[in-house]
Amino acid sequence: MMNCYIYFKADSGLEADILKAEKQLQQLLMSRHQICGRVQRRPAVAGVPHTWMEVYHNVPSGFDILLNRVLEQTLFADLQYSERHIEYFLDVDVCV
Incomplete structure (x- = not known):
């Protein structure tokens, strides 16, 4: 499983709309x-x-496709906001 990080930029005047959209997306x-x-x-x-x-932690392979559908x-x-930049990372255990 991987962790997914997505960032984008939006005009500060869209904050209330972004929060509504994020709540809907997360639900x-x-x-x-x-x-x-x-x-x-x-x-x-x-x-x-x-x-x-x-x-998003512990997402399955192909999460970006699933996310785009939602x-x-x-x-x-x-x-109107900037492109969504998607990056995946794997946990690395260095405390062994």
Whole structure:
């Protein structure tokens, strides 16, 4: 299993809309696929778009395809924001 990190930028004026879309996305992922994510945002800087981060632990292979299908059914479909950058990482145990 892998961990998935997704970040994107959106105008600070979209914060309320992004939060609604994230809530909808997280509820759909949990109810349909039993995947629970976390949402984070960088601290606000005046005049700079917000950077958002979604974090998903222990996702299956092909998670990005599953996620894209769910995204099409959320409020994200109508929002203007930057490209979503998706990265996967594996845990490495160095405490042995």
